[in-house]
Amino acid sequence: MEYTQLGETGLTVSVAGLGCGGGSRLGMNRGLSTAESVALVRTAMDLGVNYLDTAAVYGTEGIVGEAIESVPRDEIFVATKATIRKGMELLPVEDVLASLDNSLRTLGTDYVDVFQFHAVPPALYDRIREEYAPALLREKEKGKLRHLGLTETPPNDPAGEMLIKASRDPVWEVIMLGFHMMHQVARRNCFPGTMENGIGTVLMFVVRSIFSIPGRLEETMASLAAEGKVPDWLAEGEGPLDFLIHEGGAESVIDAAYRYARHEPGTDVILFGTGVEEHLRTNLASILKPPLPAEDVAKLNELFNHLEGVGLDLPEKRTG
Numbered sequence: 001m002e003y004t005q006l007g008e009t010g011l012t013v014s015v016a017g018l019g020c021g022g023g024s025r026l027g028m029n030r031g032l033s034t035a036e037s038v039a040l041v042r043t044a045m046d047l048g049v050n051y052l053d054t055a056a057v058y059g060t061e062g063i064v065g066e067a068i069e070s071v072p073r074d075e076i077f078v079a080t081k082a083t084i085r086k087g088m089e090l091l092p093v094e095d096v097l098a099s100l101d102n103s104l105r106t107l108g109t110d111y112v113d114v115f116q117f118h119a120v121p122p123a124l125y126d127r128i129r130e131e132y133a134p135a136l137l138r139e140k141e142k143g144k145l146r147h148l149g150l151t152e153t154p155p156n157d158p159a160g161e162m163l164i165k166a167s168r169d170p171v172w173e174v175i176m177l178g179f180h181m182m183h184q185v186a187r188r189n190c191f192p193g194t195m196e197n198g199i200g201t202v203l204m205f206v207v208r209s210i211f212s213i214p215g216r217l218e219e220t221m222a223s224l225a226a227e228g229k230v231p232d233w234l235a236e237g238e239g240p241l242d243f244l245i246h247e248g249g250a251e252s253v254i255d256a257a258y259r260y261a262r263h264e265p266g267t268d269v270i271l272f273g274t275g276v277e278e279h280l281r282t283n284l285a286s287i288l289k290p291p292l293p294a295e296d297v298a299k300l301n302e303l304f305n306h307l308e309g310v311g312l313d314l315p316e317k318r319t320g
């Protein structure tokens with residue numbers, strides 16, 4: 001495993017972090033037992049993963065709590081999140097504080113390393129910053145959390161507007177954001193700010209459905225070509241991104257996706273979510289590989305840098 005600094009938090013984190021939500025929820029969505037999901041987390045930890053990303057809403061905090069019982073608490077970093085809204089209505093701040101307390105109970109720990117406001121849309125950002133962040137900073141003084149952060153909601157904010165403000169405000173020690181080969185918005189509106197302000201970055205949506213569900217990439221390319229947003233040749237035939245797969249290049253589109261994100265300047269932790277041990281192992285291997293060849297990165301940037309909101313679907317249940 002390789003380790004890096006998470007912004008200026010002082011946390012030395014694995015470059016690969018285990019996502020405990022998404023379409024897999026540690027395999028819960030495909031019917032894994034609690035014991036099997038706990039074993040999956042432990043396998044990740046045995047392979048050097050020390051950053052676990054969960055949330056109150058995922059229903060996986062209990063699994064994470066059970067898995068981390070086997071390691072000294074200061075050797076693992078647990079990030080969780082509280083739901084802040086119902087639709088576009090903010091929940092009372094008391095609910096967010098209660099969510100933190102409940103997360104601590106469910107995780108069986110006295111503190112979380114990173115606490116985040118979950119899925120903050122642009123319209124609610126200012127109130128979260130002005131009214132809710134101070135309340136959580138008081139909880140930080142009590143020792144319930146070590147670092148405060150927030151996550152964006154890419155499906156509701158495809159242009160990443162919230163990130164423009166958040167990445168310039170050092171009150172946030174960690175920001176979780178969506179970034180992938182065909183959604184490169186953060187290069188413009190997030191990484192410059194996070195790098196300047198020492199804010200740690202945790203990436204989600206690096207693979208998600210567009211690169212993992214067969215046929216999804218072809219469908220997406222067909223729509224984008226019809227709208228004139230990508231060249232027609234990308235919509236002709238199967239495997240539009242297979243030009244990335246060659247000797248000295250990527251082994252698969254998923255391998256390319258992880259390597260592309262991992263080596264983007266400004267990224268600290270790449271999250272991957274899975275309920276399948278084989279995926280866990282191959283994803284870790286990809287995240288630890290060298291960058292894609294420079295010509296391939298340049299081609300991805302030239303083809304897709306202008307796109308916004310591609311491949312930002314809500315989680316889909318995995319079966320089989």
Ligand SMILES: NC(=O)c1ccc[n+]([C@@H]2O[C@H](COP(=O)([O-])OP(=O)(O)OC[C@H]3O[C@@H](n4cnc5c(N)ncnc54)[C@H](OP(=O)(O)O)[C@@H]3O)[C@@H](O)[C@H]2O)c1
Binds near residue numbers: 023119278
């Ligand atoms: N707003 C937010 O705060 C927010 C939103 C979304 C996600 N997240 C966090 O980010 C983490 C990452 O989630 P994500 O939705 O970005 O994507 P993801 O869960 O990492 O990946 C999407 C899907 O790809 C499949 N997959 C993974 N590796 C694969 C492989 N090697 N081959 C084939 N299929 C593979 C997984 O299903 P299998 O089980 O079949 O492997 C998974 O369900 C989540 O777990 C969560 O912790 C946060």
